Amino acid sequence: MSGIYIHIPFCKQACHYCDFHFSTSMKKKDEMVLALAKEIHLRKNESELLDSARNDNSIETIYFGGGTPSVLTTDEIQFLIDAVYKNYSVSENPEITLEANPDDLSTERIIELSKTSINRLSIGIQSFFEDDLQMMNRAHNSAEAKKCLEVATQYFDNISLDLIYGIPGMSNEKWKQNIDTALGFDIPHISSYALTVEPKTALNKLIQTGKIAKPNDEVAAAHFQILVETLEKNGFIHYELSNFGEEDYFSKNNSAYWLGKKYIGIGPSAHSYDGISRSWNVSNNSIYLKSLDENKLPNEIEILSKTDRYNEYIMTGLRTIWGVSLERIEKEFGISYLDYLNNQVQKFIKDDLLEIVTSSDSTFGRNCIEKILKTTKKGKFLTDGIASDLFYLNLEV
Structure with a gap:
């Protein structure tokens, strides 16, 4: 098995660009922590069904996402980690990640966290410039961003930080300064995303009313190239479209998702995947709490068709350095899918957006040469659009 994701649905304030599920009211935080622990317990038997073929159902990663997990107290975080250990078989050295915001990471808090089971911090910096942070309605300021990194690097070896590019009005030079500032803290992992405009966000309304300019795709593409060249x-x-890591510092939690491993999602709006089906919890705190109070799991389940699984593999595979294995396509999905893929990729290969390379695979002690479909440097920024053009939409009913 891969891991457990725990969604903490609370934030101090709403970032203008965010469309994740959260509440800015902390009134039900205590009740929510207990409910999360109950769901962890109620779903403990699910791990016995995962990766049974490998006789391996141990938890390799525990990931606190949100929302803003760092709004929980250190004791609450450890309480939930302990709940996982009580109900599941956990590997000897699991990766345990906490997403945190700079305003929650005082020196005292960082020291507290370093004494818990947390061994990886993912810090939501987004930008080191005050005007960007205010535009995005972040709860922290530039000084807090720099201070928390200065202290965190003294107590944690494995740290990732988030940066956002394509912000309206951000010049290439300003973006380069953001990257250089991050590198100055000797952080081993950086996740970086283009600013996107989701329909139901404050950012969308601000753009519609003319208060903020709409993000420019050409600017975002230029920032992406600067990001890739500078970090490499x-x-x-x-190693993944939005993720960069030094050797041995790739996110194990996220890599497992991209490689199609199985996971359990705990909390409101959290998703789970067992290789055959996907389930998701209700995105409503009150309904979630009521259901758990009645010992019910508030989720919906979708059985994935072969085409669903094929399309998902194309999407996740192309985003990574591991690419899409043509051998796996034929073995898991059949020759008709492989023929379709080979036909669809030709125009992208001709335009130098995709390429097929040979790769040595020594997995499980076997040595073989595989053909791998990957994006080129030219095609990397266009990965998601290319993947959608390779989807098979009508092979199955």
């Missing part, structure tokens, strides 16, 4: 020159491996 500094020893980072671009």
Whole structure:
């Protein structure tokens, strides 16, 4: 098995661009922590069904996402980690990640967290410039961002930070300064995303009313190229479209998702995947709490068709350095899918957006040469659009 994701549905304030599920009211936080622990317990038997073929149902990663998990107290975080250990078999050295915002990471808090089971911090910096942070309605300021990194690096070896590019009005030079500032803290992992405009966000309303300019795709593409070139020159491996890590510092939690491993999602709006089906919890705190109070799991389940699984593999595979294995396509999905894929990729190969390379695979002690479909440097920024053009939409009913 891969891991457990725990969604903490609370934030101090709403970032203008965010469309994740959260509440800015902390009134039900205590009740929610107990409910999360109950769901962890109620779903403990699910781990016995995962990866049974490998006789391996241990938890390799525990990931606190949100929302803003750092709004929980250190004792509450450890309480939930302990609940996982009580109900599941956990590997000897699991990766345990906490997403945190700079305003929650005082020196005292960082020291507290370093004494818990948390061994990886993912810090939501987004930008080191005050005007960007205010535009996005972030709860922290530039000084807090820099201070928390200065202290965190003294107590944690494994740290990731988030940066956002394509912000309206951000010049290439300003974006380069953001990257250079991050590199100055000797952080081993950086996640970076283009600013996107989701329909039901405050950012969308601000753009519609003319208060903020609409993000420009050409600017975002230029920022992406600067990001890739700068980080690769500094020893980072671009292992996933939005993620860069030094060797041995890739996110194990996220890599498992991209590689199609199985996971359990705990909390409101959290998703789970068992290789055959996907389930998701209700995105409503009150309904979630009521259901758990009645010992019910408030989720919906979708059985994935072969085409669903094929399309998902195309999407996740192309985003990573591991690419899409043509051998796996034929073995898991059949020759008709492989023929379709080979036909669809030709125009992208001709335009130097995709390429087929050979790769040595020594997994499980076997040595073989595989053909792998990957994006080129030219095609990397366009990965999601290319993947959608490769989807098979009508092979199955």
